[in-house]
Amino acid sequence: MTDGVQLLRLLRTLLAAPDGLAAALGADGLVLTVGQGGNRSFPGTVYDVALSSGLIGWSGSMLQARPEARAYLRRAMAEREEESFATQHRQEVRGEVEIGGERQAVIRNLLESPLGHLRRLKDRTGAPFLPQEAVDAGDRLAADFERGQLQPSITSTWEPRLATRSAGQGGGKQDLSDSAMMARDRLWRAVDAIGPELAGVALDVCCFYKGLEQVERERGWPSRSAKLMLRTALLALARHYAPPPANPRRHQWGAQDYRPAIDR
Template identity: 60%
Template structure:
């Protein structure tokens, strides 16, 4: 995925910017963009799936009893969800397992729960300005999950073109 030095157009959500949108506006040391557009798009896709999956923790109390009548083999949090929400949960789970456990919690906190860089550094006791690099690494790994690089054609044999002798030349008369 080639890195293109162009400004990322970021849509605003209800007047406030998410930490991902603010990170997308940062410049690198060379003056180019810090976060490639495909990494930003991967973060937006994860955030959209997270919202669609209804995985945000509840702030209010539920008025239904905890042990409601449900069929065997169904989880309590899957009961009553639409098929699109269940599919979105599967996509979020696959994406987070693809980036690995070391980066999955960083993605959840930054992209899904919208914690800022400073808050990540404080909570994890990281050095100052290190969360920016960890989030960038996690977003690049996530982008690789969503759009894997094309595989190279495998080598069929060890020889280069023309390595076999020309048999016709052996039988030619001088």
């Protein structure tokens, strides 16, 4: 049982006894006397956290829950219920990425868009900061990244690869399935369409699940600049996935003896 669970258990026990409970501290932690000779034990670290946080206090030899404990317990239980609900709606995968020459473990939720928190942002006019077509494009890029099985072998430094890779060239294992190879090909074409100046931020956020502040820190960008760069990249990506229709040839009709004017 974790210390967090033990802390909630301690608070529930004390809140059930408004006058407090007889308690004793020992080498093994805190022992509360409950009912007729019954005892409940808690780790000393849990007692220290509860006491230092002002959730419990002594009244003579009796240990009591302070008024703040009830609000803390209610809030903690609500968060645990929310976390339990979110866990039921996750599809997590574990992998590794190479950052700064070191392999780091990552956990990603395939059922949650990496742009989920950004789609809630508004611009100065109150319109969504990221248009829906930009969000859809980012999700499509992330889906091809997953289908292409690129996570284990791709580093966070993409720009040198973009500058040296020839058009249509993929990367990685030769024994990939056809669907994985097709996903890689789609991803590389999308990266080419975005361009090397903007592809990095799109890949960092959509495929590596990096936050904007982390992107700015790693790339030495000014504060709040990654948000604008990402928006520009995703709009370019959206145009790649759904090019605008070409302007149709315009015809002008005239009377039977109409002759167009010719500039001399």
